[in-house]
Amino acid sequence: MLTIKCAGCKRKIWKYLKIGKGQVLRCHKSKITKEYDFERREERIYCRCGRAICEDKGKYFRMIPKAFMHTGEKN
Ligand SMILES: [Zn+2]
Structure with a gap:
């Protein structure tokens, strides 16, 4: 599970099951x-x-490169 965060302020946006x-x-x-x-x-x-x-x-959402970061593990 990944936690998607804002690259600017590090606020959490959502949790995402990345395969x-x-x-x-x-x-x-x-x-x-x-x-x-x-x-x-x-x-x-x-x-x-x-x-x-x-x-x-x-x-789906198309993510904007460099606008976000993520923490956690890819499955
Ligand atoms: Zn932010």
Whole structure:
């Protein structure tokens, strides 16, 4: 399980079940297991500090490189 965090202020965004060792380019909504504090404006998800983290593409979020970091283990 990974914890996705804002790269700017380190606030937790959500927990994500990542399968495989690859980079986190997308977060599939069905594998987000816990949501923390964030803001949705139109098709984008923002951290509370104002940084855009990802874009809503329907079944998944496309992550914005360098906008986020993660801690934890890939499965
Ligand atoms: Zn932030």
